[in-house]
Amino acid sequence: MDRKEANSTDILLLLEGTFPYVRGGVSSWVKRIIEGFPEYLFGIIFLGSAKTDYGRSQPYALPENVNYFAEYFLYDEGNQPPAVSPGKLRLDVEQLHHAHVQMRACLQGEVCPLENYGLAENFGVSHAEFLHSPAIWDYFLQRYAEIPDQPPFVDYFWTIRGMHTPLWYLQSALQAAPQAKIFLSPSTGYAGYLGALLAARQNRPLIISEHGIYTKERRIDLLMARWIQEDEEFLRRPGQIHYLRQLWIHFFEFLGRLAYQQARHIVNLYTGVIPLQLAGGAPQEKLRTIPNGIGVETLVPARRPFSERQDVIALIGRVVPIKDIKTFIRAAALLRQQGRATQCWVVGPTEEDEEYFAECQVLVAHLGLQESVRFLGFRSVVEVLAAVRLTILSSISEGLPLSVLESFAAGVPVVSTDVGSCRQLLYGDTSAEGERPAGIIVPIADPKALASAIIALLDDEERWDRCSQNAIARVESQYREEQMFGQYRQLFTQALTE
C-alpha cells in the first residue's frame, strides 16, 4: 500500500500481521476502533513478514481519519545492505555482550532499563556491520561455543541472523515514525517492542490491547515448526526443547517483557488470560479487562427459529492451523457416518496458509466428504448466520472470538473447544456449568466429542431454543460495542491528558 506521511497523529497503531492486509478478528477490531473514534487521527505502522506474503489478499481501505501509514516487511530478503570491507568495521563487542547478559537477566524477571539501553540504536551496530563484521562473526563463534548441546552450526547461524534482521527494519520504522499522543498495539511481539521503543523515545503512553497472547502463539508456531532440523534422539529427556526453538521462544518472551514493562495499560479481553500475562512479566496494576463488543443490531435480521434454518453448521474463521480445521473435518466425517446429511461449511479466507488449506482439501477428499464439507471463502457473516443452525469453533487457541459474539447476536448456538474465553462466553460467568448455556464446550482436538455435541444440539430443538435465547441475552447484556467503546474512550482521554 502507498505510504501516507504526517508529522503527527493522535493515536499511532502498531499492527503486526493484521489490519489492513490480513482479515480476521484483530483486523475487524482495529477497523472498528478507528471508525468508532472519528474524533481522533490515527496513524498506522504495519509490520509484515515478507512482502510477497501479502500480495494476494485484498487489503482493507484505510478509514478517513488515518493520516499516517507506513509498512515494513521484516523478513524481506530483497533489500540487503551492501557488503562493506571488513577493515571499516571495528565494533565494541563487549558492549553487545553486556547487553545480552542484561537481556537474559530481564528474562529472569529483572527490570530492563529501556532508556540508555541502546536498543533503539541497536547498540550502534549497523545492519551491514551485523552481516559482515568479523567481530560479529567471532562473537557468533564465541556464543556458539558456550552452548552445551550444540545445534547444527548452519542452523544456528541463520537462526541468529533471522532473529536479528528485523531489528534494523524496526529501527527505520522508529526513526520515520510521526509524533503521537498515544501508542496502541494489539499485540506484544515486534509491534509491542516497537511501541515500547517509541513510547520511551517520545515519552508518551503505550497501551497494549492484547487479543491473543502473542508469546504463547509464537511458542505454538515454533514447537510446530518443521524447518528446524532436529535429530530423532533416542530416549529424549521429557520436556526437552531443541536449543534453537528455545532461543526463539526466549526472544519473543523478551520482546513481550519489554513491551509490558513500558506499557501504561495492558488490556485483555477476558480474565482468563491474566495468569499468562502475569507470567509473561505484566505488572498486576497495569492490567484491565475490556471484552470485545459487537454491533448487535446489524445481526438482528439474521435471527430465525430452528425450523426456518437449513441443516447446515458453519466454522467461521481463517483456514489456518491454529483454527484446527482438520478436527472439524473429522467431526463432519463422523456426522456423515451416522447417516446425517448435515452440510458443513468453512467460511473464511483460505489464502493465508495455502499449504494447510491444501492439506485440508486432501483430508476432505480422503474422507470422501466432497458432498458435505465446503470451503466458501470470504462471505457475508449476516447471510451465513441467517442460514446455519450451529456455529463451530475447533480452534486450539483463541482470545475472545468475534465469530462467537456474532453468532450469539444472530441467535445461533455455538459448539466450541475449551480455549480462551469460550467457556465464559458459552456458559456465562456463573460457575455452575450448564445453568444458562449458549452452546456446548468440548475438549480440543477431539472430533468425537465435537460430533456428539453437534448432534446433541441438532437433535434437540428445545435445547437449541434455550441456547439461542441465552446467547442473545448474553451478548446484549455484556458484549455490546457501545460498552467496549465507552471503556476505550475513558482509556484514551485519560492517556491524552497525561
Place this chain on the structure above:
Amino acid sequence: MAGIGFELRRILQRKSYLAMAEAYGYAGLVSSGPWLLSIFGILLLGFLAVGAPPAHGPIIQFQVSVTYLISVSLIFTGPLQLLFTRYIADMLFARQTRSVVTILLTMLVVATLPGALFAAAVLFFFFGGTPTLYQILMGVAFVELCGVWVLTIMGTSLKDYKALVIGYLLAYTLVVGLGLPLGRQYGLDGYLLAFTIGQLVLLLGLGILVMRQFPGFLQWPERQANRLFWSLSLVGAAFNLAVWVDKFWFWFYPSTSAAVIGPLRASPIYDVPIFLSYLLIVPGLAVFLFRLETDFVEAYDAYNRAIVEGGTYGELRSAKLGMILATRAGLWDIAKTQGITVLLAFAFTQPLLALLGYSESYARIFQFDVIGVSLQLLLMSLLNVYFYLDLRGRSVLLAMIFLLGNFFFTWVTLLLGPFFYGLGFLGALFVADVLGLYLLARDLRRIDYLTFVRVR
C-alpha cells in the same frame, strides 16, 4: 559419468609404485593432452617436412600462422571460457542435463559468429598483401578454433578428458598425415588446408562426443536456477591475454622480431625457448590434476557437507583444516615436481638444445622460461582453488596482476636488453604467485567466515 578423480582412485587402489606411476602418467596425459598434442603435431609436421628442401620457408610461415591463430582465438574466446564453465557446472549441479545442449549451441554461436566477423575484419584491413586462398584458409581455421575451444572447455567441464585426448589425437594425426603430401604439393596453402581439415574433424568429433553424453532438447534452463558470473569473464579474458602478452611484445618489437607473412611477425629468439619450456610443465600438470581432482575436491566436498548436513562448528573446523592440508599438500607437490623439473632442465640445457638442433644462445632465455612456465602452473592451481572456493574477486585480482605485470615487465626487459629477455614473464608470475599464496593462506584460515558472511 564417473569423474577423472574416480578413475585415478581406481588405478591407485592397486597400491603399487607402478600403479602410482600409471595414475600420474594418466593424469599427465589427460590434463595436458589437448595442447601437448597440438604443439607436438605442429612441430612434428615441421620436422618431417624439413626433409624436403623447398619446404623450409612455407613450414615456418605455417607454424607462425598457426601460432597466431591459436593465440588470438584463445584470447578471443577467453571471456566465454570460465563464464560458461561455471554456468554449466551449476546446471549439472542442479541436474538440468537436458538443457546442456542448448547452452552448448548458444556458446558455439556466441563464439563463432563474432569470431567470423572479427576474422573477416582483420583479414580485410591487415592481410591485403597475402594470397586470397591463404586469407580464406586463415579465416576458416580461426572460426573453427573458436568452436574447438568452446567444445574443449565443455569437455573439460564435463571432466571427459579421455574423449578430449582421443579427439585431439585423431585430429592432429590427420593434420600431420594430410599435411605432408598436401604441403609438398601446394606449400603453405597445403599445410593450412590440412590444418583446417583436422580442426573440422576435431570440431565435429568433440561436438558429437558432448552431445552424445547429454542428449536433450533446445530449451532454456529455468532462469532463476543459474547465474552468469561476469567477473569470471574478466578472469578468462585477463588470463588468456596475460599468457600471450609477452609473446606479442617480442613479435612486434623491432629488434627482436622479423616479418614472416603479411602482418605476422615472429621472434625466433623468444619463441623457441618458450614453446620448449611449455613442454616441461607436463609433470607438474599431472600432479596438479591429480591433487586437485582427488584430494582437494574430496576435502572441499567434506567441508561443504559439514556445513549443509548440519555439522557443529567443531566438525566444520576439522573439515576446514582438512581442506587447508589438502591445498597445502597439493601446492607443495606441484612445487616439488616443477622444482625438480626446473633443476633437470637447468642441468641439461646444453645437451637438450643441441639434441633439438637449436643454438646455445637460447640457453638463458630457456632457463628463465622454464621457471616462468612453472610459476604459471602454480598460478593456474591457485586460480583453480579460488574457483572452487568461489572467491571470484581474488581470481580477478590475480589474473589482472599477471596481465599488467607481464605487460610492463616484458616491456622493461625489452628496453634493458637481451640479457633480461624472459625475465618479465617470470617476474610477473612471481609477483602474482607470491601474492596469491599469501592471500590464499589468509583466505583459507578464515574460510568459514568467508563462506558464511562474505559470499552471497
